[in-house]
Amino acid sequence: MSGEKKLFYKMVAWQKRLEREIPFFKEILEGSEKKYPLILDVGCGAGHHLIGLAYNNFKGVGIDISPESIEIAKKQAKHRNVDDKLDFIVADMRDFQEQIGTKKFDLVLCLGNSLSLFSKEERNDIIKQIIDSLDNNGIAIIQAVNYFKHFEDTEWLINPRLKREEQKLNFYVRIMEWENEKKERVRMYVETLSEIGDNKTSDKYFEHQEKVTYFYALTKEDFETLKNLDGSLQFYGDFKKSEFNSEKSNDIIIRIKKE
Numbered sequence: 001m002s003g004e005k006k007l008f009y010k011m012v013a014w015q016k017r018l019e020r021e022i023p024f025f026k027e028i029l030e031g032s033e034k035k036y037p038l039i040l041d042v043g044c045g046a047g048h049h050l051i052g053l054a055y056n057n058f059k060g061v062g063i064d065i066s067p068e069s070i071e072i073a074k075k076q077a078k079h080r081n082v083d084d085k086l087d088f089i090v091a092d093m094r095d096f097q098e099q100i101g102t103k104k105f106d107l108v109l110c111l112g113n114s115l116s117l118f119s120k121e122e123r124n125d126i127i128k129q130i131i132d133s134l135d136n137n138g139i140a141i142i143q144a145v146n147y148f149k150h151f152e153d154t155e156w157l158i159n160p161r162l163k164r165e166e167q168k169l170n171f172y173v174r175i176m177e178w179e180n181e182k183k184e185r186v187r188m189y190v191e192t193l194s195e196i197g198d199n200k201t202s203d204k205y206f207e208h209q210e211k212v213t214y215f216y217a218l219t220k221e222d223f224e225t226l227k228n229l230d231g232s233l234q235f236y237g238d239f240k241k242s243e244f245n246s247e248k249s250n251d252i253i254i255r256i257k258k259e
Contacts, residue, residue, distance in 0.1 A: 050088075154178070174191075
């Protein structure tokens with residue numbers, strides 16, 4: 001597994017995140033008329049959400065462009081004894097329908113700000129594929145970070161974490177800044193300091209790693225055109241269904257119901 005992937009999975013507090021988000025998805029699925037509703041996770045990463053839902057007796061398919069992430073997802077699903085309920089596929093979000101074919105889903109997820117990595121044209125095509133993959137009365141949930149909460153900021157930090165792993169101290173932090181004055185994209189620096197050295201002596205030092213990623217700063221208006229679709233559209237500011245506020249909400253949660 002690459003250092004880049006290890007860094008991403010370590011910097012997220014997955015247990016707390018799943019405790020916030022899984023009940024939201026369970027409520028949607030338990031409202032389904034089907035006995036065994038089917039889930040698709042577009043950009044599933046290491047499968048945390050699907051595995052959590054499968055553990056609650058739902059079935060699903062996860063796609064991700066990273067073979068390493070898909071391999072982790074398969075191993076974790078087997079470890080949790082839910083591998084019979086899940087299928088993980090290596091696929092690019094931009095043409096994932098080529099991999100899943102005509103299969104329809106009751107719930108399609110696109111979480112963790114994945115959509116913000118792509119240009120407007122690519123985003124629109126991904127969303128079209130997501131909606132096309134929904135069964136009748138199916139629901140799609142898209143999550144995007146609301147960077148405009150930090151419109152007046154020059155730079156800001158996201159969830160600094162200090163962890164002791166295998167007797168070594170590790171520090172993780174995400175540093176954000178606007179790419180330019182147009183504020184169309186943000187630049188994210190993922191920084192980690194890892195303790196190196198012999199625990200039995202005082203000869204210790206820290207190794208530094210850095211990864212830079214760019215995200216488009218999406219707004220509610222970027223998704224307003226979805227109102228032209230044959231279905232209903234709702235916006236939330238979090239997974240507790242709070243009203244979205246561009247100045248306060250951390251996320252934009254988009255709920256699309258195909259009717």
